[in-house]
Amino acid sequence: MGSPSSAAARSLLPDRRPQPRRPHAPRRPTATREKEKPREVSSPGSNPWTKESSGRGLGGVECLPEREKAEFLDGYAVIKAARRAAGKEKQGVRREEADKKPETAHCPRGAADLHIRHTVRPPTYQIICYECGYSFRLTGKAQRTFCPRCRVILDLTDYSIETVWHQPIKTCGRIRLASGAVLEEAELVAGEIILEGTVKDGRLRALMVLEIHPRARFDLSRVRARDLRIAQGAVVRSRQPVTAENIEVAGKLEGRIQVSGRIVIRGGGLIKGELSGPHLVVEEGGGLRARCAIVPSAAGAAATRPEAGGKKGRPGADGGSRRSSSG
Secondary structure (H helix, E strand, O other), X not given: OOOHHHHHHHHXXXXXXXXXXXXXXXXXXXXXXXXXXXXXXXXXXXXXXXXXXXXXXXXXXXXXXXXXXXXXXXXXXXXXXXXXXXXXXXXXXXXXXXXXXXXXOOOOOOHHHOOOOOOOOOOEEEEEOOOOOOEEEEEOOOOEEEOOOOOOEEEOOOEEEXXXXXXXXXXXXXXXXXXXXXXXXXXXXXXXXXXXXXXXXXXXXEEEEEEEOOOOEOOHHHEEEEEEEEOOOOEEEOOOOXXXXXXXXXXXXXXXXXXXXXXXXXXXXXEEEEEEEOXXXXXXXXXXXXXXXXXXXXXXXXXXXXXXXXXXXXXXXXXXXXXXXXX
């Protein structure tokens, strides 16, 4: 049997008998680490449950504490625990976000019913080469281009002349000879020419349209144009034949007129003299006082001549000459 002091020391020692396991809560296990207890070397005949120390404990015996267990939490576990406590994270949130369809952009009322009917396209322009006469179309506005046939660089610049001019100009664009301007000893070649001034010793060649205004002064023998346009208020009288592909009259034109295309008389316009061509259009308010030969083809118009004299001619079976007057 041991001494009474040994019995008292045993009563103070913790119970080392195995305890029944407690059911663990269903939560995520955390990393734990146990303190390693240093192994003690006991001398023969000594009690392994006691440790002798001088002046400490009850009866000089120091009681061994129960094994300590420390839990270590990493940063991820701390953040998850904080979110769980705040109620900001729920089970299945990530799956719901993945399955969620993206929201469509908010459209104003009626925008969903809009339909694109046509797209905006740049305008196209007809270009006639002033070297070889080849005609083609150009998309968009440009300053220069080249002829697909003769490979010559073509100028597309527009010019406006307001003083006395002596230098030649060649362009596929537009030339405006303003009122008060004088052309002397030079040739102007352009796609469109607007004549408001005076042509003294120069020459004009319009690749497409020559537009004549009221104050224009010129000699018709020095002018060449594919189409002729007489502006409102302008008066043109010629002793020699006026030949063009198309003629549009909003002013007054008098003479022998021969066209291979169409003649249009606008409201307020008047044609006097002799007229021959395949097509004639007289708008409301337009006047026509001429002997006309309107035939279905340009070849017939060139071969047919109006009758001389003041008698009315009956149209023959082949669409012969006819004299008519209006206004």
